[in-house]
Amino acid sequence: MHFTVIQPADAQFATVRGLIVDASDEQPIHGANVALRSEDGQLTGTSSQAGGLYVLSRIMPGTYSITISFVGYISHVDTITVDFAQQLTVNASLEFDEAQMGDVVVESERRETQQRSIAGFVTIRPNDLERVPQPGLSADLVSYLNASPGFQTAGDRGGQIFVRGGTPIQNLFLLDGMRVYQPVHIVGLYSAFPSEIISYSDIYAGGYGARYGGRLAGVIDVTTRNGNKKRPAGSVTVAPFLGAARVEFPLVKDKVSVVASGRESLIRDVAPNLIDESLPFRFGDRFVKMHAFLNQTSHMSVTALKTFDEGDLAGNSQISRNIRWSNEAYGGRFHYLAPTLPVLAQITISISRFDIERLVDQEVVQNSKSSGFEGQFNFAYLLGDSEIHFGIFGHSSRFSYGLTTSTLDDREEFITQGGAFIDGIARMKRLELNPGFRFHSFPSRGQLFMEPRLRMRYRPASMPDYSFSAAWGIFHQQIVALSDDRTVSDVFSAWSPSPQQRPVPRSAHYIAGFGGKPLPWFDFSVEGFMLQAKHLIIPQLGEPLTLSTQFIPVRSDSKGIDFKAVVSRSRYFATSTYSVSRVEYTSATQTFNPPQDRRHQFYFSLGSSFRDFKFAFQWQYGSGLPYTPIRGFINQIEVTERSYDFVDDDGSRAIVYAESFSERQPAFHRMDVTAEKAFRLWQSELTVQLGALNIYNRSNIFDYDYFSLTRINQLPFIPSLGIRLRTL
Numbered sequence: 001m002h003f004t005v006i007q008p009a010d011a012q013f014a015t016v017r018g019l020i021v022d023a024s025d026e027q028p029i030h031g032a033n034v035a036l037r038s039e040d041g042q043l044t045g046t047s048s049q050a051g052g053l054y055v056l057s058r059i060m061p062g063t064y065s066i067t068i069s070f071v072g073y074i075s076h077v078d079t080i081t082v083d084f085a086q087q088l089t090v091n092a093s094l095e096f097d098e099a100q101m102g103d104v105v106v107e108s109e110r111r112e113t114q115q116r117s118i119a120g121f122v123t124i125r126p127n128d129l130e131r132v133p134q135p136g137l138s139a140d141l142v143s144y145l146n147a148s149p150g151f152q153t154a155g156d157r158g159g160q161i162f163v164r165g166g167t168p169i170q171n172l173f174l175l176d177g178m179r180v181y182q183p184v185h186i187v188g189l190y191s192a193f194p195s196e197i198i199s200y201s202d203i204y205a206g207g208y209g210a211r212y213g214g215r216l217a218g219v220i221d222v223t224t225r226n227g228n229k230k231r232p233a234g235s236v237t238v239a240p241f242l243g244a245a246r247v248e249f250p251l252v253k254d255k256v257s258v259v260a261s262g263r264e265s266l267i268r269d270v271a272p273n274l275i276d277e278s279l280p281f282r283f284g285d286r287f288v289k290m291h292a293f294l295n296q297t298s299h300m301s302v303t304a305l306k307t308f309d310e311g312d313l314a315g316n317s318q319i320s321r322n323i324r325w326s327n328e329a330y331g332g333r334f335h336y337l338a339p340t341l342p343v344l345a346q347i348t349i350s351i352s353r354f355d356i357e358r359l360v361d362q363e364v365v366q367n368s369k370s371s372g373f374e375g376q377f378n379f380a381y382l383l384g385d386s387e388i389h390f391g392i393f394g395h396s397s398r399f400s401y402g403l404t405t406s407t408l409d410d411r412e413e414f415i416t417q418g419g420a421f422i423d424g425i426a427r428m429k430r431l432e433l434n435p436g437f438r439f440h441s442f443p444s445r446g447q448l449f450m451e452p453r454l455r456m457r458y459r460p461a462s463m464p465d466y467s468f469s470a471a472w473g474i475f476h477q478q479i480v481a482l483s484d485d486r487t488v489s490d491v492f493s494a495w496s497p498s499p500q501q502r503p504v505p506r507s508a509h510y511i512a513g514f515g516g517k518p519l520p521w522f523d524f525s526v527e528g529f530m531l532q533a534k535h536l537i538i539p540q541l542g543e544p545l546t547l548s549t550q551f552i553p554v555r556s557d558s559k560g561i562d563f564k565a566v567v568s569r570s571r572y573f574a575t576s577t578y579s580v581s582r583v584e585y586t587s588a589t590q591t592f593n594p595p596q597d598r599r600h601q602f603y604f605s606l607g608s609s610f611r612d613f614k615f616a617f618q619w620q621y622g623s624g625l626p627y628t629p630i631r632g633f634i635n636q637i638e639v640t641e642r643s644y645d646f647v648d649d650d651g652s653r654a655i656v657y658a659e660s661f662s663e664r665q666p667a668f669h670r671m672d673v674t675a676e677k678a679f680r681l682w683q684s685e686l687t688v689q690l691g692a693l694n695i696y697n698r699s700n701i702f703d704y705d706y707f708s709l710t711r712i713n714q715l716p717f718i719p720s721l722g723i724r725l726r727t728l
Contacts, residue, residue: 014085132605136240186310399412556584592662
């Protein structure tokens with residue numbers, strides 16, 4: 001560890017500021033604790049912000065003991081002296097604590113920010129992702145979300161995530177501030193967010209603060225890691241599902257670095273020989289980031305991401321029903337800590353694009369293209385135990401789509417959004433308040449909304465290891481998804497602005513929770529939630545999806561309770577979650593349960609670690625989702641000419657559907673198991689993993705082809721042998 005001290009002069013009080021990084025590779029450390037204790041015992045402190053920067057303001061002259069610490073690193077205590085009107089810069093490079101490396105008990109010391117949800121919010125790091133059993137040695141954020149209360153998918157495939165009764169399009173996915181429209185791959189075990197590129201992720205299952213907007217349900221905000229600024233490093237992974245490679249190196253030692261990652265699916269080529277079954281899916285992602293320290297208190301980064309997915313959702317039926325989509329995102333971010341004020345500035349500029357197509361027998365029958373440009377200027381005024389955040393934002397989007405073969409790209413629309421936000425964090429002895437307001441304008445609609453937000457946490461004096469939390473807020477979203485309710489599992493959705501003649505969709509979140517640590521190795525949380533949305537727009541139930549389809553307004557009511565318990569011991573750990581919820585849509589004529597209404601969801605995982613050997617298994621269960629059944633078939637005759645032959649022409653076969661969402665699919669459940677051993681080889685580590693997905697070969701339904709009367713199941717039993725080589 002080393003400290004660098006620079007002493008300019010300014011202002012009436014002293015200020016201590018600086019940058020905290022990992023000594024091994026110069027990675028900024030977010031969330032490190034900085035404590036300043038005076039000679040008479042008075043204590044003040046803060047945590048490092050995004051990019052590892054921190055500020056302690058309004059410090060009286062004197063001599064102080066400064067402690068900078070973060071879990072898994074060696075804490076350091078030093079003595080500093082500050083004078084009147086002094087600006088003191090203390091940069092710290094923290095070194096790993098080798099005594100803690102590989103010891104699972106360290107994870108239990110992360111307290112609430114890792115293990116326990118705080119009013120729908122949790123911060124997770126790569127080590128948390130590594131805990132979730134994942135055949136193939138490629139830990140991924142989406143696997144963690146599948147194991148988290150409040151989040152659900154339709155199963156192993158489809159590329160969609162639902163948050164507390166919302167739809168996939170109602171979630172905001174960010175990667176270094178860039179929007180990613182549909183980041184989950186067609187095989188739902190993977191996403192555009194592998195653990196090897198993640199520094200930390202802020203996850204909100206609702207009730208998020210004023211900084212975020214334009215979505216009605218959840219937020220997944222991923223900050224990526226920087227490349228190694230000390231030496232070249234990398235990894236290579238090969239497994240039945242995919243192959244992956246990562247490389248990182250310094251361009252200018254200690255100042256500028258590059259990290260690049262690429263993954264490519266292998267399951268389409270491997271499956272016929274491995275399980276004697278076709279799995280016609282191809283997916284992958286490419287990521288690159290350049291990061292540079294410009295000086296002691298500023299740094300910048302440039303990031304690029306590309307993903308691709310394609311597959312035949314009809315399985316082995318005679319008619320292929322392919323789906324394919326791709327994401328692109330490019331952006332830059334600049335962090336600046338003002339030299340004379342406790343102000344941290346962040347500027348983000350990005351462009352994003354998303355294309356999706358549905359094909360029948362290789363012919364495109366529906367398509368949707370979405371793109372956008374966004375700029376944000378955020379500022380944080382850091383006042384020790386309190387903070388004030390404010391910023392401005394602007395976003396422009398273009399949408400084009402076609403819902404029949406003859407109307408591809410036929411509809412094109414533009415929308416713009418902009419506004420400002422302000423929120424604050426007031427930390428008192430037992431109470432923490434986070435009020436905020438977001439002023440969100442939709443100029444293309446001529447409307448401006450004020451969205452109040454409030455988050456809070458209270459720790460009773462008699463129960464310091466327990467806390468109560470709550471969140472509330474108002475949210476608006478101008479974008480809707482057009483999809484066909486008649487299929488069991490419809491992956492295709494066309495993104496579109498809400499109709500001009502209708503109000504902008506609006507939601508309100510209510511969350512209340514309680515959690516604690518009754519034992520040093522046991523942590524639990526309980527949260528109740530309610531998400532109410534109105535002015536939602538869906539296509540007329542029971543009708544085919546075309547440009548002439550009529551839309552109906554609905555109101556959504558989602559409510560439920562989430563439970564989570566975590567056990568962390570020195571050699572083993574266990575996680576269990578359970579969610580019970582109900583989602584109802586109400587239109588002018590009926591009330592029904594939409595396809596995301598999963599009443600019960602349960603997850604359990606158990607892992608053990610001993611030296612370089614790890615074993616883990618997980619079991620997940622989800623009750624059946626609503627779908628629209630059929631009554632039968634008819635031969636449909638379309639008369640286009642007066643001389644039509646009614647005698648010899650039987651017409652075309654058509655489906656007669658029953659009431660929308662009137663039945664439920666069978667329950668989904670699956671068990672996975674992994675065992676891995678690590679071998680140290682000079683300056684690298686070789687890991688070998690044996691595993692199996694769906695170990696008891698449960699036939700979970702994904703879709704049903706009504707014309708061929710073919711059931712399409714999710715992933716079957718798949719054994720796995722994964723090998724990973726990475727530098728240390």
